[in-house]
Amino acid sequence: MKVGVVTFPGSLDDRDAARAVRAVGAEAVTLWHGDADLKGVDAVILPGGFSYGDYLRCGAIARFAPVMDALIPAAQGGLPVIGICNGFQVLCESHLLPGALIRNDHRKFNCVDQRLVVENTQTAWTSDFEVGQEITIVLKNGEGGFVADEPTLDRLEGEGRVVFRYAGDNPNGSYRKIAGITNERGNIVGLMPHPEHAVEEGYGPSTDGLPFFTSVLKAVVNA
Amino acid sequence: MGHVVIDVMLKPEILDPQGQAVGGALPRLGFEQFTEVRQGKRFVLTVDGEVTDEHLAAAAEAAEKLLSNPVIEDVVSVRAEDPDQ
Amino acid sequence: MGHVVIDVMLKPEILDPQGQAVGGALPRLGFEQFTEVRQGKRFVLTVDGEVTDEHLAAAAEAAEKLLSNPVIEDVVSVRAEDPDQ
Amino acid sequence: MTAQIDRPTVDTVGHAAQTPEVDQPWAALGLKADEYASIREIIGRRPTSAELAMYSVMWSEHCSYKSSKVHFSLWGENTTDEMREKLLVGIGENAGVVDIGDGWAVTFKVESHNHPSYVEPYQGAATGVGGIIRDIMSMGARPIAIMDPLRFGNLNHPDTQRVLPGVVAGVGGYGNCIGLPNIGGEVVFDDCYQGNPLVNALCVGAMRIEDIHLAKASGVGNKVILFGAKTGGDGIGGVSVLASETFDAGGPTKRPAVQVGDPFAEKVLIECCLDLYAAHVVDGIQDLGGAGLSCATSELASNGDGGMQIELDRVPLRDASLRPEEILMSESQERMMAVVEPGKLDEFMAITDRWDVEATVLGEVTDGDHLVITWHGEVIVDVPPRSVAHEGPTYHRPLERPAYLDDLQANGTDTLGRPVDGNGLKSDLLTLLASPNLCDKSWVTDQYDRYVLGNTALAMPDDAGVVRVDEETGRGVAVSTDCNSRFAKLDPYTGAQLALAESYRNVATAGATPLAVTDCLNFGSPEDPGVMWQFRESVKGIAEGCKTLGIPVTGGNVSFYNQTGDIAIHPTPVIGVLGVMDDVSRRTPSGWKTAGQVIYLLGMTRNELAGGEWAHVVHGHLGGLPPAVDLGAEQLLGEILVNASRDGLVDAAHDLSDGGLAIALAEAAMRYGVGARIWLDELCERDAIDAFTALYSESTARVIVSVPRSEEVRFTDMCTARGQVHARIGVVDDETDGLDVQGQFTVSLADLREAHTGTLAAVFGG
Numbered sequence A: 001m002k003v004g005v006v007t008f009p010g011s012l013d014d015r016d017a018a019r020a021v022r023a024v025g026a027e028a029v030t031l032w033h034g035d036a037d038l039k040g041v042d043a044v045i046l047p048g049g050f051s052y053g054d055y056l057r058c059g060a061i062a063r064f065a066p067v068m069d070a071l072i073p074a075a076q077g078g079l080p081v082i083g084i085c086n087g088f089q090v091l092c093e094s095h096l097l098p099g100a101l102i103r104n105d106h107r108k109f110n111c112v113d114q115r116l117v118v119e120n121t122q123t124a125w126t127s128d129f130e131v132g133q134e135i136t137i138v139l140k141n142g143e144g145g146f147v148a149d150e151p152t153l154d155r156l157e158g159e160g161r162v163v164f165r166y167a168g169d170n171p172n173g174s175y176r177k178i179a180g181i182t183n184e185r186g187n188i189v190g191l192m193p194h195p196e197h198a199v200e201e202g203y204g205p206s207t208d209g210l211p212f213f214t215s216v217l218k219a220v221v222n223a
Numbered sequence B, C: 001m002g003h004v005v006i007d008v009m010l011k012p013e014i015l016d017p018q019g020q021a022v023g024g025a026l027p028r029l030g031f032e033q034f035t036e037v038r039q040g041k042r043f044v045l046t047v048d049g050e051v052t053d054e055h056l057a058a059a060a061e062a063a064e065k066l067l068s069n070p071v072i073e074d075v076v077s078v079r080a081e082d083p084d085q
Numbered sequence D: 001m002t003a004q005i006d007r008p009t010v011d012t013v014g015h016a017a018q019t020p021e022v023d024q025p026w027a028a029l030g031l032k033a034d035e036y037a038s039i040r041e042i043i044g045r046r047p048t049s050a051e052l053a054m055y056s057v058m059w060s061e062h063c064s065y066k067s068s069k070v071h072f073s074l075w076g077e078n079t080t081d082e083m084r085e086k087l088l089v090g091i092g093e094n095a096g097v098v099d100i101g102d103g104w105a106v107t108f109k110v111e112s113h114n115h116p117s118y119v120e121p122y123q124g125a126a127t128g129v130g131g132i133i134r135d136i137m138s139m140g141a142r143p144i145a146i147m148d149p150l151r152f153g154n155l156n157h158p159d160t161q162r163v164l165p166g167v168v169a170g171v172g173g174y175g176n177c178i179g180l181p182n183i184g185g186e187v188v189f190d191d192c193y194q195g196n197p198l199v200n201a202l203c204v205g206a207m208r209i210e211d212i213h214l215a216k217a218s219g220v221g222n223k224v225i226l227f228g229a230k231t232g233g234d235g236i237g238g239v240s241v242l243a244s245e246t247f248d249a250g251g252p253t254k255r256p257a258v259q260v261g262d263p264f265a266e267k268v269l270i271e272c273c274l275d276l277y278a279a280h281v282v283d284g285i286q287d288l289g290g291a292g293l294s295c296a297t298s299e300l301a302s303n304g305d306g307g308m309q310i311e312l313d314r315v316p317l318r319d320a321s322l323r324p325e326e327i328l329m330s331e332s333q334e335r336m337m338a339v340v341e342p343g344k345l346d347e348f349m350a351i352t353d354r355w356d357v358e359a360t361v362l363g364e365v366t367d368g369d370h371l372v373i374t375w376h377g378e379v380i381v382d383v384p385p386r387s388v389a390h391e392g393p394t395y396h397r398p399l400e401r402p403a404y405l406d407d408l409q410a411n412g413t414d415t416l417g418r419p420v421d422g423n424g425l426k427s428d429l430l431t432l433l434a435s436p437n438l439c440d441k442s443w444v445t446d447q448y449d450r451y452v453l454g455n456t457a458l459a460m461p462d463d464a465g466v467v468r469v470d471e472e473t474g475r476g477v478a479v480s481t482d483c484n485s486r487f488a489k490l491d492p493y494t495g496a497q498l499a500l501a502e503s504y505r506n507v508a509t510a511g512a513t514p515l516a517v518t519d520c521l522n523f524g525s526p527e528d529p530g531v532m533w534q535f536r537e538s539v540k541g542i543a544e545g546c547k548t549l550g551i552p553v554t555g556g557n558v559s560f561y562n563q564t565g566d567i568a569i570h571p572t573p574v575i576g577v578l579g580v581m582d583d584v585s586r587r588t589p590s591g592w593k594t595a596g597q598v599i600y601l602l603g604m605t606r607n608e609l610a611g612g613e614w615a616h617v618v619h620g621h622l623g624g625l626p627p628a629v630d631l632g633a634e635q636l637l638g639e640i641l642v643n644a645s646r647d648g649l650v651d652a653a654h655d656l657s658d659g660g661l662a663i664a665l666a667e668a669a670m671r672y673g674v675g676a677r678i679w680l681d682e683l684c685e686r687d688a689i690d691a692f693t694a695l696y697s698e699s700t701a702r703v704i705v706s707v708p709r710s711e712e713v714r715f716t717d718m719c720t721a722r723g724q725v726h727a728r729i730g731v732v733d734d735e736t737d738g739l740d741v742q743g744q745f746t747v748s749l750a751d752l753r754e755a756h757t758g759t760l761a762a763v764f765g766g
């Protein structure tokens, strides 16, 4: 079982993502942004960070990296892919997921232990959760406000594709408090908070991130 | 040496926290006459020699492909820079 | 309803990491013709009615005072919006 | 493009030799007449304009330590062989390195970026963080954490609203984007910093011992390579002018171009450097910080065993019109310089290519003893590198104990009105909790990523930041930075030791064994004998204090000219202490979690309020003598805390400092929302104090701990056996909402939180 972790220039949480993969007993494979090669991995993580400095729009430049030329068709073909934070932004910029992420409404970078409600457990990355379960994982970004037009939002809600919603106060102005979404097929998930920072006792707010990684192992085995 | 200027603004229906912050600060500085502020991006692309139609066409394409995200932004103009600016 | 457009750019001698990142990405997308990219800010201020000279003067003052930091930025233009844009 | 630009004729060495009479702008560049004369003497002719540029920046206060150097002998004199044992690299390199065991080495250093941050808060703070990270990288280490001790003027002053949000956004903008956890720092407000905020930045890095790199250019024929960002006109003269110029109110200031940081470029540079180190292709390495190429070339050559030859026209430029002097002085960020054996050049270049980092061979190490720099084939610099880098002027500035001190110290706190009953004690507690220096700092610290890299075991708001270094064993380090500058104002020697003691205690409170010290000495003008006296006293206090504690100073930074007009800031010797833990998963957090645990106060409480937060906030008073320092007591307390952590005897520990016991109790309760019943009678009787003194005194060497009932006997036995003063003052209690200070007052968690949170948001927005 091999899970690829993409490193773009400016990726930051790639080492953490790899550690989380190892924590559930899978092999973490480094995928380099400059190689259009997925090295035969069974699933891919687009990690957090500031790819290319995120100077234009978050994820906008990374979307054109060679590795994305290989990843986009594979994801469209059903490969389990999760985009965390900057990875979510890359998925939106690539149009693998709808909507976009804009600057937080309070205009500050914000690093907090965030409560989320899990709303969809049918995806490749969330089957080990319960519907309605509340988890606490790290939210840390400056541009985490999820936006989309009303029809898109209605469709996401109608099709049950809102996977995570912020519990409590809206931390960043995301429309309808959306923290994470999935595609029609449920193999691609994007979310702003960071499950990879919640896999080890003592080094994060909880171990609520582990089910993300155990879920995808099952999804791959059952595929 | 010529310059192509590309202006990109958030779509009107998308929340603009930065514009809002500026809009909130202006009255505190005594500027009461502005009812709304929106903040966008301005790109200046340099080319060797005069700006040609080809340059403008390429810039327009780059604007759509990379410099803006059509989900949230509009490219409001692509033009050779006004020499008097 | 009128609009005043204010353009702010980093001074030429100041490093522009944003423009540099875009400038680095363009050739990878096949745009080889642009030798440099600089990224700045564009503010659109809305006023009730037509844009008057007073509006422009106020906008110019706000541009110097709040919308730009004179240590690193230049206000490159303050103008009533071109109706055709 | 470059070819089309007409090159103005340059001032060559040959030309300089023939034109001794040329009038040179040495004064405008900040040199004194005798300094200029001594440059002429060293090189036996007038300097070329490029040489003048180099000497002027390298001989500036900021780079040459000309006013402070003479006092640095105190470091060496107070460092014993025993203290040196774990010191792998000491003062004099980019940063000190200590051995933390199992083959791991850690390097850390704190530096100031005060003046640039006042001019352009965001970029000033951002480039301050970027600069200290490069110092750590240049030792061969992977940077693993940052901290930011910050000081601002009055919270309610309009200029603070310009400076603070910009500085915080800059520290966060750079640190978050480069991917380093921010694990602590300070946010302090005092009117003395109104025109001169302090922005200090600390970075910690880790490496295997065999991977330590040094800044030296050796081996004739080895290539000298500049890599990273292109060189632009950033901050030319900034290092000498900005760092040395005071900001006279209204007066004209020289405003050199501000440097802009590019954290993305630096992140790439970090990964690139680590790949270079791993491939063993780097012989010597130096970061480019203040004084840019002038500093890097002269220091590398000076530390090496030969000379160096540089072709300056090879430097990749962002602005083709830069003149050679400007290129030498430019402070463009995100650049490094490496010395590489010719046989390893290709491999070096392959690695920089992979990271898209531009790398250029500028020259090589020669068998001469001069640094020779050419510009399009003509020699524009030909100097002994040591004379530039290490043999700058040294001043024995006059010192004098300030005349105001007697009156200040005589004006103690005994006449200040104290609360007379429980209600008064409670209302002072709420006032203190809401005050700028004691209020909740999450408005600031939530803007910093404390989780990236996945090794953070403790961070804000706990007493020390703790990060894991070795993922296999959990071995890691704890770091804290501290300074109460009011104490230092009242008595700089004691004040500096109090800062050291507090930082030491914080590290021990987290469960780590203190190991090494870094310091950032922020002072007013060295030309003021009173300031110079404060400086001398502080250095002496730190050096002698370190000797007593047995932990060496490994490096640091001096920042002078922190004043507005004639008014200097309070002396602010910020101390960073680093400690080691064999397994950071046993770190001790500061808040209570488990009902039924017993709360002990360790240490003696005396009537010591001068310089403390209560006098400052409630009475706006500063006078008297600061709390007494007892480093022996700190050492014993540290051993107790570390042993207790190792043996699982305490579940929480919180250091007592600003605001005393009252604040520590409130913070411990608010941390996880679990309250406590507290009784003070026995403590008051033992220490012969009243409840007010028990709650608000800032006596040192004190900590509160919470002890599981099952461990209570072992814990008290240990204290008794070692002679640690301890008193049982309460019990953690989830039935109590907030604090029940028996016989005095009760205060609910909601009231504590309402007072504590919101102070900063009310000023800076939600």
Ligand SMILES: Nc1ncnc2c1ncn2[C@@H]1O[C@H](COP(=O)(O)OP(=O)(O)O)[C@@H](O)[C@H]1O
Residues within 6 Å of the ligand: D062, D063, D075, D090, D091, D092, D093, D094, D095, D096, D109, D135, D289, D519, D520, D521, D553, D554, D555, D556, D557, D558
């Ligand atoms: N206050 C201080 N205490 C101890 N060492 C100091 C202090 N200030 C400077 N140093 C040491 O002097 C040397 C030169 O300092 P500095 O010029 O800041 O280094 P760099 O050139 O790397 O920025 C460094 O090793 C530094 O650690």
Ligand SMILES: [Mg+2]
Residues within 6 Å of the ligand: D094, D135, D287, D289
């Ligand atoms: Mg250095």
